[in-house]
Amino acid sequence: MAPYDELLAALEVELKRGTLTLAVLSQLQTPKYGYSLLQDLVDKHVDIEAGTLYPLLRRLEKQGILTSDWDTAESRPRKYYTLSATGNEIFKKLSDNWRSMTRQIEQLLGGEDNGDH
Amino acid sequence: MEIIDRYVSAVVKRLPEKSRAEVERELRVNIQDMLPDEYEEADVHQVLLSLGNPADLAAQYYEPKRYLISPERYANYMYVLKIVSIVAAIVIPFAAIVTVLTDAQGDSPIDLLVRMIVQTIVMAFQAVFVVFGCVTLIFALLERVDTKYSQWPYTGKPWTIKDLEAVQVMNSRSIDKTEPIFSIVISVFFAIVICFYPDLLGWYSKADGEWDITPLFNAEVLRAYVPFVLALSVFGIVIAVLKLIQQKWSMRTAWMNVLFDVCIIVFICAFFLNGDLFTDAFIEKFALGVKADSDSLESIWDKSSYGLAAFITLSMVWDGISGLFKARKSLDR
Numbered sequence: 001m002a003p004y005d006e007l008l009a010a011l012e013v014e015l016k017r018g019t020l021t022l023a024v025l026s027q028l029q030t031p032k033y034g035y036s037l038l039q040d041l042v043d044k045h046v047d048i049e050a051g052t053l054y055p056l057l058r059r060l061e062k063q064g065i066l067t068s069d070w071d072t073a074e075s076r077p078r079k080y081y082t083l084s085a086t087g088n089e090i091f092k093k094l095s096d097n098w099r100s101m102t103r104q105i106e107q108l109l110g111g112e113d114n115g116d117h
Numbered sequence: 118m119e120i121i122d123r124y125v126s127a128v129v130k131r132l133p134e135k136s137r138a139e140v141e142r143e144l145r146v147n148i149q150d151m152l153p154d155e156y157e158e159a160d161v162h163q164v165l166l167s168l169g170n171p172a173d174l175a176a177q178y179y180e181p182k183r184y185l186i187s188p189e190r191y192a193n194y195m196y197v198l199k200i201v202s203i204v205a206a207i208v209i210p211f212a213a214i215v216t217v218l219t220d221a222q223g224d225s226p227i228d229l230l231v232r233m234i235v236q237t238i239v240m241a242f243q244a245v246f247v248v249f250g251c252v253t254l255i256f257a258l259l260e261r262v263d264t265k266y267s268q269w270p271y272t273g274k275p276w277t278i279k280d281l282e283a284v285q286v287m288n289s290r291s292i293d294k295t296e297p298i299f300s301i302v303i304s305v306f307f308a309i310v311i312c313f314y315p316d317l318l319g320w321y322s323k324a325d326g327e328w329d330i331t332p333l334f335n336a337e338v339l340r341a342y343v344p345f346v347l348a349l350s351v352f353g354i355v356i357a358v359l360k361l362i363q364q365k366w367s368m369r370t371a372w373m374n375v376l377f378d379v380c381i382i383v384f385i386c387a388f389f390l391n392g393d394l395f396t397d398a399f400i401e402k403f404a405l406g407v408k409a410d411s412d413s414l415e416s417i418w419d420k421s422s423y424g425l426a427a428f429i430t431l432s433m434v435w436d437g438i439s440g441l442f443k444a445r446k447s448l449d450r
Contacts, residue, residue: 034143035150051169054147055177079143
């Protein structure tokens with residue numbers, strides 16, 4: 001049964017890959033630091049691990065989608081991330097894409113139930 | 118806590134130097150955030166385990182592109198590696214035999230045989246690194262230098278419908294792989310012998326139980342031809358590699374082939390018509406061998422060298438024309 005499980009896992013990873021970015025961007029309208037963002041996502045039942053999230057934030061920052069700022073006022077300095085102007089635009093476009101994509105997929109998957117035939 | 122230091126260091130040492138400080142600072146805060154206010158060793162372990170393998174974590178900080186040879190080029194890379202290995206596998210035993218023979222000083226045949234085998238193994242061992250290294254280096258450079266060549270194979274232009282070729286059938290228009298491989302081997306072999314071991318070409322006679330070689334070429338005169346031999350060999354190899362990659366006659370390949378043939382003809386004529394090139398000693402031995410007297414010898418010698426030159430010229434002309442025809446035919450399809 002191992003090949004079946006591996007195959008399924010690989011396909012699931014492929015399916016999820018882009019959605020994590022979208023999930024992260026959706027939560028960064030307001031500045032958040034790594035761990036608070038992780039908790040927000042986990043609270044909303046997003047299946048993401050710390051080891052995936054932290055590098056992702058940094059990559060998005062390098063691409064100019066996020067901006068960051070160290071807040072040293074508190075006892076523990078933290079790096080806050082938020083969407084850049086470009087990032088905001090990209091997020092809106094991606095959200096639109098996502099909505100139309102899910103609509104299409106939903107149509108395909110629910111086709112038989114809706115009695116299209 | 119020391120274990121956190123170890124983890125952080127295991128991650129950042131795998132990152133480019135300029136991003137280390139920043140990643141380390143952030144990673145430490147993140148780890149602290151993930152720990153409860155009053156924590157113990159076990160809590161730290163749990164947090165570090167949840168962050169996972171440090172090498173994997175470090176890898177995620179990179180942009181996706183981290184490879185020497187991209188998956189798109191991999192098939193091509195393996196193909197070239199295979200071809201070059203085949204050529205090396207054919208040339209190396211020859212080279213080994215030649216090397217051993219030139220050093221031989223009255224050794225017994227078994228002695229020679231053993232040394233040839235050892236030499237082949239040694240040279241093969243060296244060649245593995247050279248072949249693998251060079252091919253890999255070239256492909257890795259290609260990967261980085263030009264992205265445009267990763268478009269439609271080697272045209273540097275975007276793919277269009279016109280680029281679709283007729284389905285490959287093994288017929289006269291497609292190039293058989295053995296021919297280019299054979300010509301690479303011949304080119305390498307010829308270049309090595311002419312440039313490094315011209316003494317081996319000669320009249321072999323046995324005197325007092327030892328082989329005596331009367332050299333065919335006048336070493337002094339031959340030296341002037343060496344650059345041309347090298348240039349022609351390189352040219353020949355380039356064309357053979359082109360044929361191997363395209364696996365089909367194109368107009369461009371055919372014209373290059375014609376140019377190559379013309380160069381060969383010019384070279385061969387200049388070569389054979391130069392009387393000084395051949396040693397008198399060889400011609401004498403040759404006369405003895407064919408049992409000719411000195412009068413008829415000259416005409417025999419001249420006839421055979423003209424004949425050989427004419428034969429090579431004719432076959433080159435044939436090769437050039439047939440290449441053009443094949444290219445034209447594959448255009449028409």
